[in-house]
Amino acid sequence: MVPLRFLDGGEAMLVVEFGDTIDAGLNERVQALDVALQAAAVPGVIESVPTFRSLAVHYEPLEIPRDTLVARILDLETRAEVTPRPLRTWVLPACYEAPHAEDLAEAADRLALTPARLVALHVAARFRVHMYGFAPGFAYLGGLPDELGLPRRDRPRAPHPANAIMIAGGMAAVASVPMPTGWWVIGRSAERMFALGREPAFLVAAGDTLRFEAVDAATFAALEARVAAGEVVARSEATP
Amino acid sequence: MTALVVERAGPGVTIQDGGRHGHLRHGVTVAGPMDPAAFATVHAAVGNPPGAAAIEVSLGGLDLAARDGAVDLAVIAPGFDVRHDGTLLPSLATVRLEAGGHISLRPGSVGAWAYVAIAGRIALPPVLGSLATHTRSGLGGLDGRALEAGDVLPLVDLRPREPAAARLVAPWLDPSPAPIRVLLGPQDDHFAADQIAAFLARDWTVSPRSDRMAYALDGTPLRHAAGHDIVSDGVAHGAIQVPGAGLPFVLMADRQPTGGYPKIANVIGADLGRLAQLRPGASLRFQAVSLTQAVAARRALAERLTGGPAREAIVRTVFTSEFLLSCNLISTWSE
Structure with missing residues (x-):
């Protein structure tokens, strides 16, 4: 295993770097350390942010000196594997039909696939929640099949509604808020990744598995109405 | 109410x-x-x-x-x-x-x-x-x-x-013309030594494109030694990102949680406010300090903030026309 690197983002953020690539194995180590650090409730640690390949630890250096924090993290990291977080597998109802799939035809064309084949690959995929970032509830999903690898669009498109299902850069995502994006919009989720006042406000946790279940436009409209009434229509079960 | x-x-x-x-x-x-x-x-x-x-x-x-x-x-x-x-x-x-x-x-x-x-x-x-x-x-x-x-x-x-x-x-x-102090990293290894020296030696100007999310800086662009994309990681208040075009921007209060550009340095906590108070068009320089110096500056500021500001009575001076005449101000003012 590559040794950890400790990097400073100013005097109040320590970056614990496990590597510099997007890799599920690295990400699992990041998340294991994150769970251990949260459970340890170290005084002076404000919050930690798991990303693809590193854990950013925001801390108050007047309460915990960097050396003490580093020693504590090294100690936790050696024991991190023994406290796995209970993970869940989520199924999100999705519609890949007009008007929810603005870029489906163009993306399929660029990938030399039929739209139906693109959708079949996306529905068959098991996505892993690598990290949140960019906006509240915006989760980066790994596990996109290689056949669906597309770079971002040359120009970001105008903001689309929340819940857009998007692919780009070897990853997938579900937009949690309306946002301008260079990603390709291939469908729409009935479920919201982020909803204030709902419990939980943020649907999934880093490390969880996600898959999509295609529904027709009429079913989708009925599901959206239930979501608007405050219901959670995504299903989930403990990941074995 | x-x-x-x-x-x-x-x-x-x-x-x-x-x-x-x-x-x-x-x-x-x-x-x-x-x-x-x-x-x-x-x-x-x-x-x-x-x-x-x-x-x-x-x-x-x-x-x-x-x-x-x-x-x-x-x-x-x-x-x-x-x-x-x-x-x-x-x-x-x-x-x-x-x-x-x-x-x-x-x-x-x-x-x-x-x-x-x-x-x-x-x-x-x-x-x-x-x-x-x-x-x-x-x-x-x-x-x-x-x-x-x-x-x-x-x-x-x-x-x-x-x-x-x-x-x-x-x-x-109080405003001060002193350089804004930074701690190098976490991706200073994405820049050659001469580019880090240039970052610290050059004058930078706060761009009009600045807002609560970031202060963009105008000046002579920096060159990356090893590409301008990194796999996104966490960012702190004051992180100085250098995107592909080479002009740095400092992430401020409304920064996003993570970022995908190399961060050459981070403004130290004690100088975040002094940077924020600069307006578009203002020029600034950066000065590298050690972690020990950054923490010492943070402690010094925290101690002054704990004491809080002193209060002084406001003395309003009212100038009467008799007083002004006695000073001969008005007559000298008239031609």
Whole structure:
């Protein structure tokens, strides 16, 4: 295993770097350390942010000196594997039909696939929640099949509604808020990744598995109405 | 209910508290004050907890009126023109607005952000545990947006203080031409030694494209040694990212939780406010310090903030015409 690197983002953020690539194995180590650090409730640690390949630890250096924090993290990291977080597998109802799939035809064309084949690959995929970032509830999903690898669009498109299902850069995502994006919009989720006042406000946790279940436009409209009434229509079960 | 009524608000005037901590892992921006030192000072002046909610005033300025009761407040507005019922106040002051009383803040020749704190509490519902406004995601403050004319801020737990206005003395907020201190990293290894030297030696200018999210810097672009994309990782307040075009930008209060450009350095905590108070067009330099120096500066500032600002009586000098004549001012002024 590559040794950890400790990097400073100013005097109040320590970056614990496990590597510099997007890799599920690295990400699992990041998340294991994150769970251990949260459970340890170290005084002076404000919050930690798991990303693809590193854990950013925001801390108050007047309460915990960097050396003490580093020693504590090294100690936790050696024991991190023994406290796995209970993970869940989520199924999100999705519609890949007009008007929810603005870029489906163009993306399929660029990938030399039929739209139906693109959708079949996306529905068959098991996505892993690598990290949140960019906006509240915006989760980066790994596990996109290689056949669906597309770079971002040359120009970001105008903001689309929340819940857009998007692919780009070897990853997938579900937009949690309306946002301008260079990603390709291939469908729409009935479920919201982020909803204030709902419990939980943020649907999934880093490390969880996600898959999509295609529904027709009429079913989708009925599901959206239930979501608007405050219901959670995504299903989930403990990941074995 | 006693309230503050917004009679006029320029763009970018928001309610901020100590920040929405604990949700970075869900993509939620911390927000909070642009100038943490001025923000802590304004609360210390009225005896509030340091992370309470206050009004952050931009260069757009703000007019407030008290409704249904008197409101004691503190204003920390270095460089701003502050008026209480039309009379000029020191730009760092405590003052009582009687019911119907007014206070106005307008930008002066220096300074970019000012703060108004109430001796009491702004009674708005917290969102994810915080009142900090983040307009991009529409969270916090008043409906997740900047303040507008007609808005009403209900106040509770009001604590009457000295009725007489007072000048506040907070020398740690004085403008200074000293370089902005930075700690190199975490991706300084993406730059050759000559580029790091250039980053520290060059003059940079705050760009008009700057806002609460980031201060963009104009100057001679830097070159990357090893590409300008990294796999996204966490960012701190004051992170200096260098995107492909080579012009750095400093991530400020409304920064996103993670970023994908190499970060050559991070502004130290003690200098975040001094940087924030620079306006578009202002020039600055960076100076590298060690972690030990950064922590020492942080401790020194924290100790001064704990003491809070000193209060001084405001002495108003009234010049009578007899006095002016006795000084022979008027006769020398006439040809």
